[in-house]
Amino acid sequence: MKNFSHLLIKEIKELLNKQLVISLVFILVIFNFIGNVTRTEMKKAMAKQKIAVLDLDRSEISRNIIGALNMANFIIEEKSGEKEKVMEEIRNSSLDLLVVIPQGFGQLASSFQPAEVETYSFLRGVSISGRTKTEVVKALLNSTNEYLSNQYLKNKIPGLDPKLLKAPIKNREFVVVKDKQAEGSRAMIIGALTAQNFILPVILMMIIMYSAQMVITAIAMEKQNKTLETLLTVPVSRGAIVMAKMLAAALVGLVSAAIYLYGFRNAFNFTDMDDISKALGGVAPVLKQLGLTVNTQGYILFGISLFLTILCALALATILGVLAEDYRTAQSLSVPLIFLVMVPYFISLFADINTMSLPAKILVLAIPFSHPFFAMQNIMFGHLNMLWLGIVYNFLFVVVLLWWTTRIFATDRVLTMKLKWRKKKVVL
Amino acid sequence: MAPVLEVEGLKKKYGSLEALKGISFKVEEGEIFGLIGPNGAGKTTTLRIISTLLTPTDGRVTFLGFDLRKNPEKFREKISYLPEEAGAYRNMKGIDYLNFMARFYAANENEAKLFVERAIGISGLGERLRDKAGTYSKGMTRKLLLARALMTRPALAILDEPTSGLDVINSLEVREMIKGFTREGVSVLLSSHNMLEVEFLSDRVALIDRGLILDCGTPQALKEKYQASNLEIVFRRAVQ
Ligand SMILES: Nc1ncnc2c1ncn2[C@@H]1O[C@H](COP(=O)(O)OP(=O)(O)O)[C@@H](O)[C@H]1O
Ligand SMILES: [Mg+2]
Numbered sequence: 001m002k003n004f005s006h007l008l009i010k011e012i013k014e015l016l017n018k019q020l021v022i023s024l025v026f027i028l029v030i031f032n033f034i035g036n037v038t039r040t041e042m043k044k045a046m047a048k049q050k051i052a053v054l055d056l057d058r059s060e061i062s063r064n065i066i067g068a069l070n071m072a073n074f075i076i077e078e079k080s081g082e083k084e085k086v087m088e089e090i091r092n093s094s095l096d097l098l099v100v101i102p103q104g105f106g107q108l109a110s111s112f113q114p115a116e117v118e119t120y121s122f123l124r125g126v127s128i129s130g131r132t133k134t135e136v137v138k139a140l141l142n143s144t145n146e147y148l149s150n151q152y153l154k155n156k157i158p159g160l161d162p163k164l165l166k167a168p169i170k171n172r173e174f175v176v177v178k179d180k181q182a183e184g185s186r187a188m189i190i191g192a193l194t195a196q197n198f199i200l201p202v203i204l205m206m207i208i209m210y211s212a213q214m215v216i217t218a219i220a221m222e223k224q225n226k227t228l229e230t231l232l233t234v235p236v237s238r239g240a241i242v243m244a245k246m247l248a249a250a251l252v253g254l255v256s257a258a259i260y261l262y263g264f265r266n267a268f269n270f271t272d273m274d275d276i277s278k279a280l281g282g283v284a285p286v287l288k289q290l291g292l293t294v295n296t297q298g299y300i301l302f303g304i305s306l307f308l309t310i311l312c313a314l315a316l317a318t319i320l321g322v323l324a325e326d327y328r329t330a331q332s333l334s335v336p337l338i339f340l341v342m343v344p345y346f347i348s349l350f351a352d353i354n355t356m357s358l359p360a361k362i363l364v365l366a367i368p369f370s371h372p373f374f375a376m377q378n379i380m381f382g383h384l385n386m387l388w389l390g391i392v393y394n395f396l397f398v399v400v401l402l403w404w405t406t407r408i409f410a411t412d413r414v415l416t417m418k419l420k421w422r423k424k425k426v427v428l
Numbered sequence: 429m430a431p432v433l434e435v436e437g438l439k440k441k442y443g444s445l446e447a448l449k450g451i452s453f454k455v456e457e458g459e460i461f462g463l464i465g466p467n468g469a470g471k472t473t474t475l476r477i478i479s480t481l482l483t484p485t486d487g488r489v490t491f492l493g494f495d496l497r498k499n500p501e502k503f504r505e506k507i508s509y510l511p512e513e514a515g516a517y518r519n520m521k522g523i524d525y526l527n528f529m530a531r532f533y534a535a536n537e538n539e540a541k542l543f544v545e546r547a548i549g550i551s552g553l554g555e556r557l558r559d560k561a562g563t564y565s566k567g568m569t570r571k572l573l574l575a576r577a578l579m580t581r582p583a584l585a586i587l588d589e590p591t592s593g594l595d596v597i598n599s600l601e602v603r604e605m606i607k608g609f610t611r612e613g614v615s616v617l618l619s620s621h622n623m624l625e626v627e628f629l630s631d632r633v634a635l636i637d638r639g640l641i642l643d644c645g646t647p648q649a650l651k652e653k654y655q656a657s658n659l660e661i662v663f664r665r666a667v668q
Contacts, residue, residue: 006531010517017519226515230573233479234532235504412482416442 003236004244011248014221015214020252024259031263038267049136050075051097054086059106061148068147069099069140087120096122097136109148117144175290178382182289192283193292197376199265204306204372205345206260211253211310212317212337218245219321220330229415238409246314291382298379301387305372308394312368313337315401322408322417344370354383365390368397430493432457432584432615433478438487440473440639447473449639450487455584455617460610462630463619464659470639471619472512475588478617479509492583505533508577512588512619515569518562522553522572525561526579533580543579550605551575567598574602578609585609587618591625603629623659633659635666642666 053069053076055062070076079086083100090098098120108115119137153162173185222228231241287293294302317337324330347353347364353374356364364370371390378387408414431454440448448470455461463471476482478489480500489496491503516525526547527540534540548557551571561569570590577585590606591599606629610616620626626633627647635642635650643650643666647659654665 003532006528010528014517014519225518226511226513227517229476229481229511230509230514230529232481233504233507233509234529235501236532237501415476415481 004240007236007240007244008248011218011244012252015218015248015252020256024256027260028263028266031267035267048075049097050077050095051099051136051140052077052079052086052090052095054079054081054083054098054100056083056103057101057105059110061106061109061151062101064151065101065144065147068143074136074140090120090122096124097140098122099140112152117141175286177290177292180290182286184283184286188283189286189290189292192287193380199261200376201345201348201373202264203257203261204309205341206257207254207306208309208313208341208369209338210256210260211250212313212341213334214249214253214256215246215314215317216321216324216330216334216337217327218249219318220324220327223324224326232409232414238414239406242318242405242409246311246318249314249317250310292380294376294379298376301379301391302372302375305375305387305391305394308391308398309369309372311398312394312401313341315398315405318405319401319408322414325418340367341369343367344373348373348377353377365393368394431455432492433617434488434490435474435478436488436490438474438477438489439485440470440477440482441485447639448477448484448487451634451636451639451641452487453634453641453644455615457615458610458613459631460606460616460618460629462626462633463617463636464621464623464626464633464663465619465636466621468638469621469636471621471636472588474636475509475586475617475619478503479507479586480504481509506583508580508582508585510573510577510585510587510590512592514573516561516564516572518560520561521559522551522557522561522564522568523548525572526557526576529576530579546581547575547579550578550609552601552605567594567601570594570598570602571605574605578605578614581614583615585614585616587616589620590618591620591622599625623663627659635663637663637667 051069051074053066055066055078066076066078077095079089079098086098090096100118100120102116102118105115105117119140121137149166150162153160153165157165172183174181175184175186175189219228222231232238317334320333320337321330324333344364344367347356347370353361353364371387371394375387375390378384378390408417433455435454436452437450438448438452439446439450451470451474453461463474465471473482477484478491478496480496480503484496492506494502496503516522517528520528523544526544530540530543530547534543548554551557551574553568553571553575556564556568557572561572564572570593574587574590577587587606591602594602603625606616606618618626618629630647632644632646633650634644642663643653645653650659650662651657654662656662656665
């Protein structure tokens with residue numbers, strides 16, 4: 001035990017070298033920068049839109065439309081005078097949307113003939129906030145149309161609510177999960193679940209990738225610096241040497257992943273956390289009613305699945321590390337591992353594992369890293385069989401890999417196993 | 429007196445290649461025993477087996493009465509191995525490296541300190557021990573590693589080509605370190621392809637070629653037997 005902690009401290013020190021610290025700081029700075037830029041842009045886009053209006057008609061209807069726009073969350077800056085002059089003025093200002101209500105508009109509208117308004121967008125770039133201006137034009141037109149059609153209906157059929165006339169049928173939406181049901185829309189539920197879990201796959205990917213990379217590096221550096229032979233002759237069990245490397249890699253990997261995630265959230269957290277929790281607050285009772293929540297037992301199962309997966313990654317990476325002669329080979333050897341983590345990551349983001357064809361499903365689930373990516377979903381939707389199957393599968397995988405790893409370290413193979421890129425031949 | 433190390437009929441195959449074809453020798457207490465032979469003769473393979481890095485295909489190795497197959501951990505406790513090509517952790521200071529290694533062999537903190545003090549003396553690196561090992565020259569690294577191998581006063585120090593790759597001055601210094609150290613009553617098993625070096629260092633030598641031991645004895649006795657003025661000529665005549 002004394003020797004183990006001694007080894008562990010050395011391994012952690014070796015891994016926490018300058019390069020790692022620099023790259024982590026770099027990540028934080030970059031993410032912070034991205035975050036600041038996007039947040040400012042989003043704020044601009046979210047703010048009330050300022051638009052210029054030139055009313056050449058000055059009829060009762062046109063006045064009312066401007067009033068309606070004011071109500072519909074626009075800040076109106078009214079212009080007057082000749083159209084050319086107003087255009088010229090706006091071109092030199094920061095305003096980028098002008099609505100012109102032509103002369104005779106009220107006349108046409110009140111006699112139920114097609115009437116036109118003109119909107120002028122002043123393009124000054126292609127930023128996010130600029131793009132949302134397109135939506136503004138649409139919203140503007142919708143508001144105008146809504147207002148006018150309501151007016152028409154009110155005039156033609158007094159005493160009836162125009163809203164009821166336009167949408168006589170109302171839809172009550174229900175969502176059913178297994179034997180439970182609740183009132184709510186499918187989009188709302190899926191939206192809430194995605195918002196709740198969107199960061200989870202990233203966490204998983206980071207943890208697995210970082211730990212694997214760390215352990216490969218730890219062993220490959222030992223080979224590159226020619227320190228492995230000496231280490232293997234000191235009076236410590238080979239098991240302790242391997243375990244110290246794995247544990248150190250897992251710890252440093254976890255910390256790196258945490259730092260990475262902190263930066264990631266900083267960068268891509270567009271909406272305020274308040275907004276999300278508010279939105280979730282409304283959905284939470286519905287989720288509960290549907291049984292789409294995770295209890296303590298669920299979290300424990302998820303934890304087991306994650307733990308086994310990390311062990312798998314560590315053991316696999318250890319074997320790859322032994323194959324590598326130096327640091328650079330180690331880097332290229334970790335590529336297939338990263339690929340194996342990316343597969344379930346992308347599938348969990350963009351596809352539903354349960355609706356995939358059987359061969360595809362088997363292929364994905366054969367990757368030991370896949371299981372925690374789908375564990376939460378399986379827990380919520382009660383696919384406990386699949387969850388347990390994953391846990392048992394990963395457990396067997398871990399046992400075999402760890403056995404193999406300790407065998408490699410206990411025999412000649414730790415020194416004689418080699419992978420030579422040039423000859424493209426594996427010598428085991 | 430019983431020998432410290434006894435090797436009997438040692439064989440090692442790498443796949444189909446038979447690197448050792450049954451070699452036997454003994455190392456007595458307090459002596460420097462040299463294995464000499466050309467590159468590829470099987471010296472490193474022999475030393476790696478005794479250091480518990482490789483498992484023999486056949487044969488027996490006994491060290492202080494322990495069998496290699498049954499008690500490899502006893503070997504590791506009492507043997508120090510200096511590999512042919514070895515380095516130190518580049519990000520560790522020389523002194524930290526010595527500390528790190530000492531603690532595996534020491535029973536307590538005080539003993540570890542004693543080991544390190546001794547290593548500082550053996551290495552002769554002085555203040556440079558406070559620099560990271562990554563900044564050391566080849567000669568300095570070799571001295572650091574040799575000091576760490578000798579600091580625990582192992583029952584047997586196994587040194588594989590201790591001066592390989594070093595310039596004349598550094599080689600000389602390393603040889604002096606080894607020679608001076610065994611006055612303290614520790615056995616050494618070393619290998620070299622430099623026959624003159626082995627002649628200078630060793631009390632007894634074994635000539636090894638293509639996995640077989642051709643002859644064994646004190647340099648003086650071998651020179652007389654083959655009527656040669658140095659071991660290089662002895663070796664050439666023994667091969668014929
Ligand atoms: N890991 C290995 N795999 C295959 N062959 C090896 C390996 N190590 C050594 N050999 C072969 O075994 C023979 C003896 O090598 P070695 O013990 O290193 O010789 P020496 O140290 O005397 O130069 C050589 O032919 C060498 O090519
Ligand atoms: Mg050799």
